[in-house]
Amino acid sequence: MTDHSSEVSPAGQVRRHTVLIIGGGAAGISVAASLLKRRSSLDVAIIEPAEEHYYQPGWTMVGGGVFTPEVTRRPMREVMPDAVTWHASRAEHIDAEARLVRLESGESVAYERLVVAPGLVCDWSAIEGLEEALGQNGVTSNYRYDLAPYTWSLVQSLEKGKALFTQPPMPIKCAGAPQKAMYLACDHWRREQRLNDIDVSFCNAGGVLFGVADYVPALQRYIERYDIETAFGHRLVAVDGPSRTARFAVSDKDGEREEERGFDMLHVVPPQKAPAFIAQSQLSNEAGWLDLDPATLQHRAYADIFGLGDASGTANAKTAAAVRKQTPVVAENLLASLDDTPLTAAYLGYGSCPLTVERGRIVLAEFGYDGVLQPTFPRWLNDGTRPTRLAWWLKASLLPWIYWNGMLKGREWLVRPARRD
Known part of the structure; x- marks a missing residue:
């Protein structure tokens, strides 16, 4: 070489x-x-x-x-x-x-x-106390290679308590990733019959579950299935690891205020720039x-x-x-x-966002400018607006292989450019 x-x-x-x-x-x-x-x-x-x-x-x-x-x-x-x-x-x-x-x-x-x-750039320092808290006291993030294993360790060990999953203001890379972490955790707790003892909250700085409305109904069904609290207008501003508390700036119909929440597990997505x-x-x-x-x-x-x-x-x-x-x-x-x-x-x-709503099923969101749907497959093969096993197989097995052996090698499968007038 x-x-x-x-x-x-x-x-x-x-x-x-x-x-x-x-x-x-x-x-x-x-x-x-x-x-x-x-x-x-x-x-x-x-x-x-x-x-x-x-x-x-x-x-x-x-x-x-x-x-x-x-x-x-x-x-x-x-x-x-x-x-x-x-x-x-x-x-x-x-x-x-x-x-x-x-x-x-x-x-x-x-x-x-x-x-x-x-x-x-993931701006970890934009949240007070976060950099010192990461990797201990239940504070983790899948946005770092070294911390993703800690996420799984926390999911496995948590038997009861409060789990918070945060999402910062847009734009961020992979806008569905904050939810993916939450759904996979909830699915594990459900399978282990612990979910009833764990209060799960999705603290999202934005005002909607997902930016493309066509995919929201499927995601909302999982929010209800896992009994997740959706706290919109909640932007994480500070973390205190030892006391296991998170502080949020909250914007709602009553104006702006600050709110503290305790946690046993906190999955953080940092602001990005x-x-x-x-x-x-x-x-x-x-x-x-x-x-x-x-x-x-x-x-x-x-x-x-x-x-x-x-x-x-x-x-x-x-x-x-x-x-x-x-x-x-x-x-x-x-x-x-x-x-x-x-x-x-x-x-x-x-853009595509394979939303891992449970182990074995994914909502394969594929869309372009202005939220126009751009599915790769015909609807009879994979309906991207609902969770499917095919989409899970793509995410878990095929896409990593395509990445290493196709995309990085200049092999352009199913990506022919559109043409300008």
Whole structure:
């Protein structure tokens, strides 16, 4: 296998690449592989400091006792395409006018085309006391590799008491993940005949159970089945681990107030934001996310920059499934821009959220911009608005294999781009 380690350039020398990609997560690796499938001679480089690559959609299953954590992690060198130059550092600044990216190492890297795909930032410090509380005193989160096993440990050990599951303001990656953790926990407690002794609350900063109304009836049935309290307008602001109390800012018809709740188990989803080098740059929109054309995924102001994944300001769900659909759009349109031909590939906002409502059944939510349903399968095979065993098999068995052996290898199964008029 090719040695991807980046050589340090001599002082003052700038490394140059035809295509430079920021981020070695699902989006960055996938788009690099797809570009090289189309044009194997292309000079492609990736900026990525991490030595490990994670299949993050699997962490829900780790927290539910279905996967072991190890199956969701591989060395970065194993997923990096062979022909790619790997700059093992962090991007600190993009100079879009000069076509330069400055790295944490002090180097600068020049590009002809830039793909921005660094993912987002989980802002654990935004909740007072949370960072100190995580991993002990019943406080956990499936949004971290090292904590998802603790979630399963808590689910197994809790016999009675109060379980809180929180959801911060949108946007977050995988908007259904806060509920997935809750439903799998409740299903385990039901099977163990403990659910009647455990009070479960879903403390959601938003005002609805799920953002696409077509899927709410199926989810509501599970809310009722597990006797879950839905506390909308509840935003977690502080955690005290030793006293096992959580403080919420509550917004309702009576105005705003604060409320404290005790817990025996607390599953937290942190607020999320774009990386600072995007949010504080000329590349961001008003909310701090990468300002892209929603169809072409080309930057609105800089034609030589494209983006995809969780840092994007497009109005789609932030999921790995969205990246699968975005990847060929970026690959086709970037090469078209290099060839000075029209950008014809279009992304319609597809995202997927396999909602694990119980062990063995999933509500497979698939939708695009404006909540328009975009099912992969005909309704007779899988009705995405109700829980099915087929969707569980896809989530538990097929999708991880597709991720490692298809998506990260540039194999674009069932993701043909739409076409612009």
